[in-house]
Amino acid sequence: MVWRTLLSVYYLAGIFVTLVPLYWWQVNVGGILIVEDSPFQISLRFLGAQLEITNLVNAALTAFRVYLLIILAYGLYSTIKGRRFLNSTLFAVTVLYMIEPALFFVIVEVLKALGQLPAGYEPIFIGTTSLVVTQPDAVAVLAVTFEPTEFYWVALAVAVLYPIARLSLRLNERREKGTTKT
Amino acid sequence: MKLVALTAGALVFVALGYPYLNASFVQHSIDQPMREISELQNLQYTASVIPSNMSIVMHVYNPTDFPIVVLNVTAPGAKSLEPVTIMPESNGTVVVKIYDYEELFYAYVNNDFYMSVALRFLNTTLIVRGS
Numbered sequence: 001m002v003w004r005t006l007l008s009v010y011y012l013a014g015i016f017v018t019l020v021p022l023y024w025w026q027v028n029v030g031g032i033l034i035v036e037d038s039p040f041q042i043s044l045r046f047l048g049a050q051l052e053i054t055n056l057v058n059a060a061l062t063a064f065r066v067y068l069l070i071i072l073a074y075g076l077y078s079t080i081k082g083r084r085f086l087n088s089t090l091f092a093v094t095v096l097y098m099i100e101p102a103l104f105f106v107i108v109e110v111l112k113a114l115g116q117l118p119a120g121y122e123p124i125f126i127g128t129t130s131l132v133v134t135q136p137d138a139v140a141v142l143a144v145t146f147e148p149t150e151f152y153w154v155a156l157a158v159a160v161l162y163p164i165a166r167l168s169l170r171l172n173e174r175r176e177k178g179t180t181k182t
Numbered sequence: 183m184k185l186v187a188l189t190a191g192a193l194v195f196v197a198l199g200y201p202y203l204n205a206s207f208v209q210h211s212i213d214q215p216m217r218e219i220s221e222l223q224n225l226q227y228t229a230s231v232i233p234s235n236m237s238i239v240m241h242v243y244n245p246t247d248f249p250i251v252v253l254n255v256t257a258p259g260a261k262s263l264e265p266v267t268i269m270p271e272s273n274g275t276v277v278v279k280i281y282d283y284e285e286l287f288y289a290y291v292n293n294d295f296y297m298s299v300a301l302r303f304l305n306t307t308l309i310v311r312g313s
Contacts, residue, residue, distance in 0.1 A: 059199030067191035
């Protein structure tokens, strides 16, 4: 059955993606703030120093990694045994990561609206833009870079297997229903 | 299965996050960015600068290692001014134009003007000159 093969590959590759300790995205705000993250780990460097809050955030993200690993391993086991087990968590987080630049833009806009950050920039998805911070005596122009890592594309390629496997499963179920009726 | 996975995740979070799950750590870590900024402002260089038109030109070596410059301009008898935060350009040049600093100007004509520059990294070579 095609769906079983696709789903098995999705779960197996998903376990690999979950285990590999590589970041998915990097956001660099003029070298002052450098954020590297994935759904399973994060690094926040401010003025060259690692922010301590990342220890706590990483504990939560590692917990999520363990949760997902168990789900994916069970999914793989069930699928190999021929049972139907579907879990879209990895697919969802991978696709949601595409909105990271948009999320960053919203945070800057909210801080600007609250009067906490006299700054603004043209929104972009991938690449470099300029964040202009206006102060009474100076205007600081910071290069802001949004960059997915190569490993993010690997994770996205794995995630894409999920809807394909589901489609294949649905077609198979429809076919089986048709066969039962006749 | 979800319950097992959730329990395992919760246990991992408690095991790894235990040292950090207290109010003082959270407060300490939330304050950290402000402490970094304070540290940056405490590392001061002083230089005798006589800027004829109240603008300052600096050259920062290794600008990539030195992403931020905070100028904290003061003079005897003058009020402290708001620190000026600015990015060096890729060639390391920083130009800061100081407008309407009347008190500093009077300090300058009284020949007792000085400027202190707060920097992030002490090992960065810095030349300051007036223009």
